[in-house]
Amino acid sequence: MWYFTWILGVLLACAFGIINVLWLEAQEGLDQKSITLDPLTKLPTRVEFLSVLEERIEHYKNEASPFILMLISLDAHKSLVESTGNEDVEQMVIKVADIIKHETNSTDDSIARYDAATFAVILGYSTIDAAETTAQHICENVLNQKIISNNESIISIGLAEYPTQLTCGDDENCQEQIKSILQSTDNAVKQAQKHEKNGFYCDQAIVPS
Amino acid sequence: MTLDYETLKVIWWLFIGILFIGFAIMDGFDLGIGIVLPFIGKTDDERRVLLNVVGPTWEGSQVWFVTAAGALFAAWPLVYATLFSGIYIALFLVLFTFFLRPVGFDYRSKLPDPRWRNSWDWGIFVAAAFPALLFGVAFGNLLQGIPFHFDNDLRSFYTGSFWALLNPFALLTGFISLSMLTMHGSMYLQLKTEGVIAERCKRTIFWSGSLFLVLFILAGIWVAYGLEGYRIVSIGDLAATPNPLKKVVETEPGAWLDNYSTFPWFYRVPVMVLIMTLLTLLFSRTHRLIFGFITSSITISGVILTAGISMYPFLLPSSSHPNNSLTIWDSSSSYMTLKVLFWATLVFLPIIIMYTSWVYRVMRGKVTVKTIRDNQHTAY
């Protein structure tokens, strides 16, 4: 009975396809587990992040693929720790991390918990316009989800593009470049905090548009 | 009732009728909307509203056409062979224009260029108006008979020309079909849209419905007094193995009313068509749109039934050799084929109706310009 063979064959081939791609997912999961993760958000930590950043900069030299660095500062972190306590803070960190994961792309982008009150994101193969859209989405989602009850700012986002004018050039020290781009982004965060609640700022001063 | 061969032959007349009515109702409003597309839809957004009214369901509707043709092939192979090879050019013209429909629906909104979109809109219009007209023309020719005969091996020979199909009576029935489907399509459109589009539909329904009414009455008078009808004088055993060369047929003006005079009850069908059309116009005015759609669907079924009852048991009369005319008695498939397909239809048609109505329930609600703007890249 060939018809029977067909039913079996189709089920087998489809199962084969599903299993193969689940195997891929599982392996990617394994790769991520082998690195040190922040226990709360299951995101890589600062050390891990700096090595990824270094890789990206090396990668740029070979492939000329620019990227955007994004720092997301949890403005509400400090006050929340003082006023309500640990459990609420953890809830907020997890929620914000989920929003960031949702808005970014799991293979091209890397997310990390940079320090207790900061997330860092590398947006690979991106432009400043697209990154601004992503930042916008993150801010909107954070606002819409009403993560904390009172009316203060929850996050501020700073953006900077690599390569900047300052960090171009092959012979320059990689560590210097890392410092430079982190500096630019950090400045942008500070600008964002000055401007408005839950806003973002792009380090335009040194980014050629 | 036992399922003997004779009964099955009659049942299949009903089944094919149901499939064609299904086609006319379901694909009818797709065609109707195609006809009014460039007129009721003034802007691109409005046209997209029209297209998305039928977007999720037109593929399913079109299958009524395919299935009706397939069932025609299986149940009456001689009719399928003789009719389709006879009206060769006309059928290919319908098919060629029909090509533009699936492609038009699917491709039109894939590119933003206004010239691209406008061309497809007219393509869809042609793909709707032309077949709607020609389906009516085909019915008109069925009523008059077309010139064909068989040789001893039952090979069919059609002796007419393409232009002979476009005679005055056939054109009259063509416009009946065109106006009827325009009314039906606009009725569905009024049901599924709101605001300015629904307002425009109301006007279209009024004039196309009125036109249909006048033409339908005119055709009735023509059939009663002018048109040659066909009548079987003698035929052998009705349950015999089908062979269309073994009967005698005569023609006479008004013979198509034989069935009505034998069973006057049937006069209610054409009268119902008239009443239902008037009701459709009324319901469209008073915004009882669901009722309007139901009455316009009944109108369509009534029109097909009216023609079917007139012709029964004829399927395809031959104007040149009346004795070679095809009837349900002598052009059906074998007993076994009819029986197997009877059960298959009995099982599957309700299932089809079930999941089709489920889809309509899932997709219920009005389509508006806002829906289109929100689904800019997924809608048609």
Next chain:
Amino acid sequence: MIPEEIVDLSRLQFAITALYHFLFVPLTLGLSFIMAIMESTYVMTGKQIYKDMTRFWGKLFGINFALGVTTGLTLEFQFGTNWAYYSHYVGDVFGVPLALEGLVAFFLESTMVGLFFFGWDRLSRVKHLLCTWLLALATNLSALMILVANGWMQNPVGAEFNFESMRMEVTSFGEVIFNPAAQVKFVHTVAAGYCTAAMFVLGISAYYLLQRRDSAFAIRSFTIAAAFGFASVVSVIVLGDESGYTDGEVQKTKLAAIEAEWETVEPPAAFTVIGFPDQEKMITEHAIKIPWVLGLIGTRSADEEIIGIKDLLEVHEQKVRNGIVAYGLLEQIKAGQEDTEIVSKFNHYKEDLGYGLLLKKYTEKVTDATEQQILQATKDTIPNVPLLFWTFRIMVACGFSMLFIFAFSFYLCTVKKVMQHRWLLWIALYSIPLPWIACEMGWIVAEYGRQPWAVAELLPTHLSISSRTVGELYFSLAGFISFYTLLFVIEMFLMFKFARLGPSALHTGRYYYEKIGGSA
């Protein structure tokens, strides 16, 4: 007598429309299952990317589906328009699967395709997944019904000639549906469809991987296509068509013609890898042979013989002579002599009536056929050997190339080294046309190999046509060629545009072109 030109034009028109239709069918058959796999993964893992994959490949599916439906309509009507005598002669059997296709499969398919595209926001995940699976199932059931009809043309079982209605009538539907020729053909054809779709997805994903864009999206599509394609191509090759050849006289003739087996040789026969068959001289020049292989594949045994063309011709000549007798008896019956002796004699010979009808090409009366005409009719029973020989080999070559590509891609996926082998990605990209070539060649082998019959041993092709004029045929043929060319150009334009654009076409804001901010 029927003018040869009309026969040729009708055949040409049918060949063009059928081959054109089958450019779109295999992709529909396979891509629907690939979409079902992707959506199943989406429902299982909840990851957005799988929904995006389903929707993007669905978009390409839609572009393809529109033309598949359009061109399928033509075929549904063409039996009536161009093959009227065929429709009358075998409609009692052949029409049934076509009607069932509408009732059982095509309705479901077309209803679900609407929900697939428009139902994302209106259905729950599981319900939408169910629609996708039903869509895939229905497209394949649709193919099943059509191939049951086609299988019957290759190996007409479960039907008998009825002289009262002058046509074939069904005796057993079970036999028609479970016809071995139909079963094998169905499995082979749909599996070829799966390969086609897998190659399509594999090639386009390889293109994104080569461009290093949307790599998460592309690698997942690539992985699914590699596994699904590998399983399918193995089925196509292993199940193959071979077992079908042993049923029925025409399939035997087809096998002998494909392999250019002029003589019946001591089993197991050798397989001719390549050579130049000469139909006139009945030899294959410059043949390179592998001993044993053909005998083993063709008969699945070491001692059954494969009958050569020369021996088949002898059998066919006897059948033509029987056919003349049958035709003569049928004429007597039609003239009114329906006594039982003539009828029972006719029933004895009617199996070969079709071979008698072959003579209709040369003489109207059949019973007055000369020896010369009988020989000609016998010779007609062998299809064009060189053509079948070559098309079959091209098909097989394409099949094995795909086996290599899928096997290697699958291997690289499991060891996670796809990106390190860019050459394979290039090959995958440029191999996209391969499955289509194989499919079209396969149909040529199957249907050209059936000649001179429309229905094997029952009805010759040249008798099957409608009584139309040459002018009308040129009209419809010209119409088809111009419409189909136009539609093909438009389809390819859209297909290339959306394949190049990639998942950015979904406008989700998550993919390459939207990030670069370029046009989409």
